[in-house]
Amino acid sequence: MPELPEVETVRQTLLPLLKNKVIVDVDIYWDNCVITKDFKHKITGQHIQDILRYGKYLVFVLDEDVMISHLRMEGKYYIHQPRKKAHHEHVVFHLNSDEYLTYHDTRKFGKFELISKSMYLEVPPLSLLGKEPKDSDSRSLYQKLTHKRIPIKMAFLDQHIIAGLGNIYVDETLYRAKIHPLKPCDKITQKEVVSLIKHATDVLEHATSLGGSTIRTYHAVHGVDGKFQNELKVHTKKDEPCERCQTPIIKIKVGGRGTYVCPTCQKQ
Numbered sequence: 001m002p003e004l005p006e007v008e009t010v011r012q013t014l015l016p017l018l019k020n021k022v023i024v025d026v027d028i029y030w031d032n033c034v035i036t037k038d039f040k041h042k043i044t045g046q047h048i049q050d051i052l053r054y055g056k057y058l059v060f061v062l063d064e065d066v067m068i069s070h071l072r073m074e075g076k077y078y079i080h081q082p083r084k085k086a087h088h089e090h091v092v093f094h095l096n097s098d099e100y101l102t103y104h105d106t107r108k109f110g111k112f113e114l115i116s117k118s119m120y121l122e123v124p125p126l127s128l129l130g131k132e133p134k135d136s137d138s139r140s141l142y143q144k145l146t147h148k149r150i151p152i153k154m155a156f157l158d159q160h161i162i163a164g165l166g167n168i169y170v171d172e173t174l175y176r177a178k179i180h181p182l183k184p185c186d187k188i189t190q191k192e193v194v195s196l197i198k199h200a201t202d203v204l205e206h207a208t209s210l211g212g213s214t215i216r217t218y219h220a221v222h223g224v225d226g227k228f229q230n231e232l233k234v235h236t237k238k239d240e241p242c243e244r245c246q247t248p249i250i251k252i253k254v255g256g257r258g259t260y261v262c263p264t265c266q267k268q
């Protein structure tokens with residue numbers, strides 16, 4: 001699943017290719033991925049002025065509206081010459097450059113929404129989004145966590161609490177901060193919150209600089225592969241020795257998600 005570094009890589013790849021192009025038509029082959037009524041009519045004729053990112057959402061800034069795109073599990077974009085529709089292509093944007101911007105999604109979980117430019121930050125989904133680690137302050141995050149009993153990993157996957165982290169980068173953050181993923185939020189100290197914010201920020205920045213991680217089936221736009229999978233310390237490292245203490249990494253389940261832990265460095 002694309003997380004913040006992968007979505008940022010998509011944004012950086014798409015922006016120079018799409019900036020100032022006009023969407024002249026749209027073909028929607030899977031209605032459920034488009035939330036907005038009259039999407040095709042509303043978006044036709046608008047320029048792509050910019051592409052922003054909030055957490056894991058891509059925000060295409062158009063003339064009147066923004067188009068909010070969430071890739072969810074498997075969403076990918078391709079830019080190519082007009083051709084016959086291929087399998088798993090659910091939305092095709094026709095551009096005035098005679099190119100197509102195609103949205104491809106084998107799982108069909110991705111969503112598109114058009115919201116007026118004047119209010120998109122004040123309404124869901126973006127109004128509900130927590131801050132990214134780099135913008136988080138330890139005191140308010142500590143306040144959010146201290147009343148919760150859920151495991152810290154679950155809290156860090158919740159985009160309302162902190163934005164941009166998914167399964168891979170939460171595991172990496174907790175390992176670096178030496179905190180067990182099952183530790184209840186109300187047992188996390190303020191000092192640990194400071195450490196979590198610092199490590200989450202570092203992990204996301206480092207991963208973004210390497211184009212994200214390419215594991216399993218996820219590739220950024222145009223099949224661009226990230227390199228951060230080579231930097232992973234715990235995620236996917238079951239039975240390999242911990243870099244710090246040589247204890248074999250174990251895999252457990254937290255909220256149904258495969259979770260990698262060093263049982264020595266991350267004491268429960």
Ligand SMILES: [Zn+2]
Pocket residue numbers: 242243244245246247262263264265266
């Ligand atoms: Zn260890």
